[in-house]
Every structure is written in structure tokens, then in C-alpha cells.
Amino acid sequence: MRNFNEFTITDAVLERVAGASDARTRQVSEALVRHLHAFVREIQPTQAEWEYGIDFLTRTGHMCDENRQEFILLSDTLGVSMQVDAINHRLPEGATETTVLGPFFVQRAPEHALGADISGQLQGIPLLVTGSVSSPEGQPLAGATVDVWHSDNDGYYDVQQLEKIGDLAMRARFRTDLNGRFWFWTIKPAAYPIPHDGPVGDMLEAQGRHPWRPAHVHFMIAAPGYEQLVTHVFEAGDQYLDSDVVFGVKDSLIRDYQEMPPGVAADGTTMDQPYRHLNYDFGLKSEARAIRAA
Amino acid sequence: MRNFNEFTITDAVLERVAGASDARTRQVSEALVRHLHAFVREIQPTQAEWEYGIDFLTRTGHMCDENRQEFILLSDTLGVSMQVDAINHRLPEGATETTVLGPFFVQRAPEHALGADISGQLQGIPLLVTGSVSSPEGQPLAGATVDVWHSDNDGYYDVQQLEKIGDLAMRARFRTDLNGRFWFWTIKPAAYPIPHDGPVGDMLEAQGRHPWRPAHVHFMIAAPGYEQLVTHVFEAGDQYLDSDVVFGVKDSLIRDYQEMPPGVAADGTTMDQPYRHLNYDFGLKSEARAIRAA
Numbered sequence: 001m002r003n004f005n006e007f008t009i010t011d012a013v014l015e016r017v018a019g020a021s022d023a024r025t026r027q028v029s030e031a032l033v034r035h036l037h038a039f040v041r042e043i044q045p046t047q048a049e050w051e052y053g054i055d056f057l058t059r060t061g062h063m064c065d066e067n068r069q070e071f072i073l074l075s076d077t078l079g080v081s082m083q084v085d086a087i088n089h090r091l092p093e094g095a096t097e098t099t100v101l102g103p104f105f106v107q108r109a110p111e112h113a114l115g116a117d118i119s120g121q122l123q124g125i126p127l128l129v130t131g132s133v134s135s136p137e138g139q140p141l142a143g144a145t146v147d148v149w150h151s152d153n154d155g156y157y158d159v160q161q162l163e164k165i166g167d168l169a170m171r172a173r174f175r176t177d178l179n180g181r182f183w184f185w186t187i188k189p190a191a192y193p194i195p196h197d198g199p200v201g202d203m204l205e206a207q208g209r210h211p212w213r214p215a216h217v218h219f220m221i222a223a224p225g226y227e228q229l230v231t232h233v234f235e236a237g238d239q240y241l242d243s244d245v246v247f248g249v250k251d252s253l254i255r256d257y258q259e260m261p262p263g264v265a266a267d268g269t270t271m272d273q274p275y276r277h278l279n280y281d282f283g284l285k286s287e288a289r290a291i292r293a294a
Numbered sequence: 295m296r297n298f299n300e301f302t303i304t305d306a307v308l309e310r311v312a313g314a315s316d317a318r319t320r321q322v323s324e325a326l327v328r329h330l331h332a333f334v335r336e337i338q339p340t341q342a343e344w345e346y347g348i349d350f351l352t353r354t355g356h357m358c359d360e361n362r363q364e365f366i367l368l369s370d371t372l373g374v375s376m377q378v379d380a381i382n383h384r385l386p387e388g389a390t391e392t393t394v395l396g397p398f399f400v401q402r403a404p405e406h407a408l409g410a411d412i413s414g415q416l417q418g419i420p421l422l423v424t425g426s427v428s429s430p431e432g433q434p435l436a437g438a439t440v441d442v443w444h445s446d447n448d449g450y451y452d453v454q455q456l457e458k459i460g461d462l463a464m465r466a467r468f469r470t471d472l473n474g475r476f477w478f479w480t481i482k483p484a485a486y487p488i489p490h491d492g493p494v495g496d497m498l499e500a501q502g503r504h505p506w507r508p509a510h511v512h513f514m515i516a517a518p519g520y521e522q523l524v525t526h527v528f529e530a531g532d533q534y535l536d537s538d539v540v541f542g543v544k545d546s547l548i549r550d551y552q553e554m555p556p557g558v559a560a561d562g563t564t565m566d567q568p569y570r571h572l573n574y575d576f577g578l579k580s581e582a583r584a585i586r587a588a
Binding site for chain 2: 001002003004005006009010012013016017019020021022025026027028029031032033035036037038039040041042043044045046047049050054057058059060061062064069071072075078079080081082083084085086087088203206207208209241242243244247249250251
């Protein structure tokens with residue numbers, strides 16, 4: 001095989017990857033080659049544009065470290081993460097809709113008792129978060145793990161300002177009580193731009209797009225026998241609900257972050273200042289009911 | 295725009311990137327989104343497969359440094375580099391065919407006088423390289439810059455063994471003489487596997503592919519008023535000519551690396567041992583004759 005031109009090269013590469021011993025590897029490799037070559041054939045890049053593409057990917061890789069995942073941002077902003085999410089979560093009635101994981105989840109979040117304040121003493125509007133976890137049939141799930149993480153009042157996550165704040169904050173793992181309920185105190189998150197000082201920011205600017213996400217709290221919920229749920233709860237009324245840079249908003253995931261006057265809160269805490277209250281009741285999907293096209 | 299599913303997400307992203315102020319940015323962005331989403335829709339990745347893809351790209355980026363370009367290897371081994379090369383070099387009669395740049399070109403190669411030995415005292419079979427540079431009409435081009443680089447006897451480039459050999463070698467820039475000719479001494483390059491201790495090596499192994507390239511010398515040739523030529527000259531008879539891992543071989547780029555007995559070589563040097571002689575006469579393409587679809 002030699003003397004390839006811009007048309008014959010595709011079959012040559014397909015013939016080469018057909019030797020993959022694993023059927024899935026072969027399928028993914030063949031699809032990648034076909035779609036990638038079709039893209040290149042369509043746009044007819046100059047050598048300089050190809051070099052720009054190589055450099056863009058290299059810079060994106062170099063931007064990735066323990067606290068930043070620029071390739072996830074790229075996947076998010078090109079709508080790929082939501083597409084993969086949709087493919088993997090065709091949901092039965094009673095199960096909460098899903099959305100992107102995003103780049104700010106970290107494995108090492110501290111476990112806290114129900115009712116804890118996870119704000120890390122950061123300034124902001126106090127927010128009481130309450131909720132429950134159930135099976136699709138409405139059965140409360142006791143002992144489910146509820147991971148939460150969100151931004152501060154200025155839209156920054158803890159991992160973006162560790163030098164300043166010293167430790168993880170606005171991030172915790174809880175376990176639901178015997179009635180499948182959880183609650184905790186924190187500060188209200190704000191809308192924020194995704195990190196846009198890297199290659200993904202360059203791309204958004206070139207595409208004439210803003211980098212903002214509407215305010216939200218992330219949830220990752222797991223219980224034995226159920227599919228892990230990864231989702232957010234967005235704030236009703238946020239100006240970016242219809243232009244989320246990562247295409248993650250679904251109506252069923254929007255809730256009022258209710259304005260509450262000073263007084264006794266739902267968990268019995270006496271508040272001497274106004275605060276917000278967000279409640280969301282989550283439904284998990286049974287593992288056996290996983291629906292996925294072959 | 296919200297509540298996207300796996301089908302509606304593509305139009306949503308297309309609508310978003312349509313705001314690009316630069317027409318080419320918009321065209322490339324739209325094509326990227328269409329082909330990337332079609333790929334994802336076809337393979338229906340699990341979340342774990344998507345995470346593998348993110349990690350693969352991240353590892354590929356982290357592998358890139360001053361002396362290694364893993365994304366170029368990825369482009370090369372998926373046939374994209376040869377496709378881009380073909381699109382950009384639809385050649386007139388008299389012009390030398392092109393092939394991939396590869397990941398081992400470096401900007402800082404030393405300039406040498408014609409006839410110099412650029413082997414850096416490395417062990418190997420002596421090789422005399424001679425050639426000429428002409429216009430497509432056969433007019434010799436004096437003062438053309440001829441960059442050359444190649445592997446050693448074991449298939450390694452200088453930049454892969456800088457700690458061992460101490461300095462760049464088997465790499466130089468020459469200028470053609472008044473008759474458009476150039477010549478130099480070096481050692482014969484060997485076939486070699488591309489670096490396969492990284493993500494690209496993992497991919498090749500999974501695809502059941504070997505990582506080898508047939509033996510060759512790289513050339514990059516430039517002269518005012520002509521398009522820069524990037525190509526190789528391969529050794530006739532090499533066992534990998536038909537299975538080059540980067541799909542770079544063209545018949546017109548294969549030459550005998552002729553076995554020569556001891557005696558007076560073509561440049562007048564007296565050799566007391568056998569050596570090889572490679573000659574190639576290059577034709578550049580006039581800048582005005584560049585042929586490229588809009």
C-alpha cells in the first residue's frame with residue numbers, strides 16, 4: 001500500500017485498523033477514521049491550519065493538571081459531553097434527568113454529617129439545601145451517598161482558589177438518613193464563566209460565544225442496585241439558562257432558590273438574617289432497568 | 295435553548311458557533327461539530343469510553359515537549375497528515391512529490407558547508423548524499439536552502455538520544471551551489487519504529503498494527519518564488535515500504551542507496567571502505583502555480 005492521494009488514503013487507513021483483535025476497538029477506530037477524514041476532506045485545511053490544530057490540541061493537553069481538565073471543557077463546549085450523557089441516560093419515569101459532570105469534580109471530597117455547614121467560612125448568601133433520594137417507584141433510599149459541589153459567590157470553585165482559601169470547600173459527601181433525606185448549609189453559588197484563559201477560551205472567543213454557565217449545584221448520587229446519577233440543580237431566573245456554554249440545562253433541573261426571611265429554617269436552625277432554601281427530590285434509575293441501544 | 299437530546303444537541307451547537315465573526319472559523323467550527331457529533335452518534339460511547347477518550351487526549355498532550363510531538367504522531371498514524379499533504383500538494387509536472395513532515399524536524403539545525411560530514415561521529419555505514427534543486431522547467435536553483443534530517447544506524451534521531459550523544463547530529467541546513475547542487479556525508483539511516491511508548495503506541499497495539507517506518511532521509515527545500523517542499527527519499531528494498539505506519543511512501547520517492555566499493559567517491563573523497571551513495575534531483579513548484587481548491 002503506497003502512493004495514496006486525498007481520496008484513497010481513507011480506505012488505506014481503514015484496511016490497516018481492521019486488524020484490531022478487539023471488535024469494539026475496530027468499530028471505534030473505523031468510525032474515527034471515516035469521520036475524521038471526512039472532516040479534513042470537507043474543510044481542506046492548509047498546512048498552517050493543520051499546524052494550528054496540532055498546536056491547539058497540544059496546548060489543551062498542557063493545560064490539564066490535577067485541578068483543571070481542559071479536554072473536558074472542550075468536550076463540554078462542543079456539546080459532546082451532553083450528547084454522550086443523553087445516549088447513556090434514556091430514562092424511565094420517576095428518574096431524575098442527568099447533565100454533564102463538568103471539570104470540577106474531585107475524588108477527595110470530605111464526608112460530612114447531615115446538617116453540616118460546608119461553606120468553609122466563605123462570604124455569601126446562606127443557602128439551605130434539602131432533598132431526598134428515592135427509587136423510580138418513590139421508595140426512599142436510606143444510606144445513599146450524595147456528593148455535592150458548587151461555586152462560591154463570585155463563581156469560583158475551591159480548586160480554582162486553593163492558594164487563597166487553603167482547603168476544599170463547598171464540596172462534601174453526605175449519606176441519606178433512614179427516610180432517604182439529606183440537608184446541609186452552604187452559600188449560594190453564582191453564575192460563572194468556565195475557565196477561559198486557555199485554548200477553549202480562545203475557541204469560544206473565535207466562535208463569538210460567551211463562556212458563562214447559569215448558577216447551579218452539582219450532585220452525584222449513588223446507592224447499591226441503582227445507576228449513579230450525575231446532575232445539577234439550576235437556579236430559576238438565571239440569565240444564562242438559555243445560553244449555557246455547555247448546553248447542560250433541562251427544565252426539570254431548574255428550581256427556585258427561595259428567598260427566606262430571618263427565622264427558624266426547615267432544619268430547625270434559627271437564622272438571624274435572610275437566606276435561601278433549595279429543595280430537590282431525586283429519583284434514581286434501577287440498574288436492571290438500564291436502557292441502552294446496542 | 296435547553297432540553298437537548300442526542301439528536302437536537304447538534305443543531306443547538308451549530309446555531310451557537312454560527313456567531314463566529316470570521317467566515318473560515320465558522321466553516322471549520324460547523325464542520326467539526328457535524329463530523330464529531332456524527333462520530334459520537336455512530337459509536338454510542340459509554341461514559342467510561344468517553345472518559346477513556348478524554349484521558350487518551352490528555353496523556354497525548356502531556357507527552358508533547360520540545361523534542362516529542364505526540365499529536366503529530368497521532369495525525370500521522372491516522373493518515374490525517376498524508377491527507378492534508380495531498381490536499382495541499384496537487385502538483386504540476388516536474389515538481390517532486392511530497393510527504394509528511396514527521397515529528398523530528400527542529401528549527402535549530404546547524405548550517406554546514408557543502409561536502410560536510412554531519413554524522414556527528416556516530417557509528418554506521420558511510421553515506422554520500424548528492425542532489426540538485428530545479429524549477430519545474432528544469433532550471434537549476436542556486437542558493438536554495440536544503441534542510442536534511444534522518445535517523446542513525448539503529449533508527450534513532452539525535453533528539454531521541456541527546457543525553458547520550460550530547461548535540462544535534464544527522465541534521466543540517468545546506469545551500470545549493472551555482473548549479474543548484476548540494477552534497478554531504480553522513481551515515482545510512484535505518485528503518486525504525488515511531489516512538490511507541492506513549493498513547494499512540496497503545497493505539498497501534500490495540501489496532502493490531504506495527505509501528506515501523508521504512509528507512510528514509512527527510513528533506514525540506516526552499517527557494518524564493520517557489521513553494522517549500524517537504525518530503526523524504528526512501529531506500530529501495532526496505533521491508534516496510536508497503537506498510538509504513540504513517541502511510542508516507544510514494545514510488546517516486548524511492549531510490550537505491552547504492553552500495554559502492556572503496557575508491558574515489560563522486561565528490562572526490564577517497565574512501566578506504568565500502569559506502570553508499572544516494573542521489574535525488576528535486577523539482578520545486580512555482581508559488582504562482584499553486585493549485586488548491588477554494
